[in-house]
Amino acid sequence: MNMNPNPSPHLLHALHEHQQKYRFVSNQAINDIASQLNLPRAQVEAVTEFYSFFHRTPRGRFDLLFSNCTSCGDLELMQLLCKRLNVETDQTRADGLVSIGQTSCIGMCDHGASALINGRPMTGMDEHRIEAMVELIEAEVAVDEWPSEWFEIKDNVRCAGLLLSEPFESGSALKMVTAEGVEPALEKIKFSELRGRGGAGFNTAQKWKFCQEAVGDAHYVVCNADEGEPGTFKDRVLLASHADEVFEGMTLCGRVIGAKRGYLYLRGEYRYLLPHLEQVLEDRRGSGLLGEAILGTSGFDFDIDIVVGAGAYICGEESALIESMEQKPGHPRIRPPFPVTHGYLGQPTVLNNVETLAAAALIVTHDEHWFRGVGTMQSHGSKLLSISGDCARPGIYEYPFGVSIRQLLDECGAQDVQAVQIGGPAGRLVHPSDFDHQIAFEDVATGGSFMIYDHSRDLLEVIHNFCNFFAHESCGFCTPCRVGTTLLKNGMDKVCSGHATAHDLDEMKRTAAIVNRRSHCGLGVTAPNAIVEGLKCFPELFEAKLLHKEMEPEFNLDASLAEARMLSNRDDAEAHL
């Protein structure tokens, strides 16, 4: 049974419910929700305005958010739909029928152009689809009645390795830990040298041990399923087809650290998985694998709740995720202290990635060399890679650590490759001369994102896209990231529009260094990567776009006239310089 049958609704859930019903969150709604949940009004307002899926002005009855990811986004389709429905982006049509905007990567990178329609992911979009959608929207046909194949989401597992090919028996890891005890289980994970799969690569056994030893009123396990790094979708697949292993890993961790409660923080883009996940939890409760006295062991009590996010990349940062769980805007906390000692509600908390928890469950049910015997000396086991972009077979590729970039490109059918972005916009832009490098913590580390760009792509636009992404996703807490990511975006605007000079490139390098070194959290630290790597590996692309190669003042007269053009309602060639 669920030990907490009637939890008071989470602020994010209350706001979502309201938004679904009324299509926006009004001032009155903020007051009402604040008093219902007994929260300060300002907190409710701050949360509403922090998460991009909540809106302060009414959205359309059909509300579309097109992914702007370089793999699952196609903003030309968005423009086409806007034109056909006669609506401006982010301006709800006067009849309230439709609103169209963009959103960061929705994790459908193996499914072609995608969008969220009333929160539901729609995949494989093209011009024909847009035409069909125009008719359905104008006729006000409910989204539920649209062709179901438009919403089909496949796993696309192209290569199953250690984790994905292994059959899993529900409860097997918990049987091991109840039969042999907590310490042998922890010892097995320690011996495996499992490291966090979200990207940071912290030793999992060490994290669990620190948390186990930390003193607190309660301990918590949190599964980070806020898979927001553009180009990553492996957690989507794990949750869709291997949720049992993930929940088993959480319960195992709960047993090891002495937690009675776990939370899965699911990104809002994956809300469609919620009924399935709730069902898996219910089945596990029915089988005595969750609830009180798990497997009949008195004192082994553990249950799991799901918190659903609402469009904020920063919530993948562990302390921001905890803030979000505590019904606040996702601002990363000051560290130290770290979540293992001061996490959710100030209590010792283990935060692990979906893949890490699934791996932990499998490690304790296997002999000790099963995991450790695979991979490289410093990176044991396998890695789930989300491969997308310009290749014949996008999807999930599970390979032992140490696989080379070149081999992955061959496997997925990529040709004429100009560059690969590994680890998402926060990761590394890899030049073909580096394709013999390996995927491993000690070489090219990644949380799983692997985006391929062939020579048909304008790499500057890719870098521009990443800069827009970080400016949009910066939480705004610290100065270098809040202001710096926008300065970098403005710099790339200028480069891409052909108005930049050599001076602008120097300025961007300088700003990038400050944002990288002085920001509060990992978002700012990694935000300038694309520009820095781009200038280093592909300087000729930048130089070809410069207005002047010598030093010139940076004033962009054309951009400065944008407001005048808007006021005079002109955008013709004569109105531009």
Next chain:
Amino acid sequence: MSESDMKNIKIDGVEVPFEEGQTIMDAALAANIYIPHLCHKPGLSPHGSCKLCTVDVNGRSVSSCTMPASEGQVVENDTPALKEVRKSITQMLFVEGNHLCPSCEKTGDCTLQAVAYHLDMLDGHYPQFYPRREIDASHPSLVIDRDRCIMCELCVRASREVDGKDVFAISGRGTSCHLIVNSPTGKLGDSDIEVDDLAAHICPVGAILIKDHGYEVPIGRRTFDLHSVAETDLGEIKLSKTKHHDESDEADNKEGGVYGA
């Protein structure tokens, strides 16, 4: 505590003692060493958001207001490189808001301006953002001019931690972050702030001002005309600035400041 129990960190080559629980900033201020800062105020919980107090500890960049002091730390603070970084961060704060010093009542009393002078900042350097931000003049004695807000959250913390209220918060994300008021209408006039609250006086810039008291202290006699921002005991001086600088109480009766009736 005996001499041998005393632990030390090294700031720019100087041994600085600290007690367990102190941050690098605490230890520095106690030793009369200035580390530039805007969002920090002794007595309020540290925030670590403005990043002006960024220092290099054993080669790693940290915020001195939040980093606990610990034995063996070698801290670089007053170096040309860090001065340059801090100047850039200050310029970022200037260009993201609308800071028109000559027409601001806070000029001469403004910590942002004083820090800028301290860092030899002569211009905004970056292109201006020119954001549009709302003014809230609904309160009879206070006004919020968000053009000047630097998101330091001193007012947020002062209200919560000292005044025992919860008047302010920061809402939004990225460059659309803005100060909001915790009242049913979101207006300051409908909040429970009182003019004697610390939150009404703590603003380091001219974002929260007292109405009816404009330009009482002539330029040339304002806080930073008489003091350097690097004086480490400025906290008290600034909060009592009206009384400190004014020879008589006459000023209290004056009406019609910039925002007055």
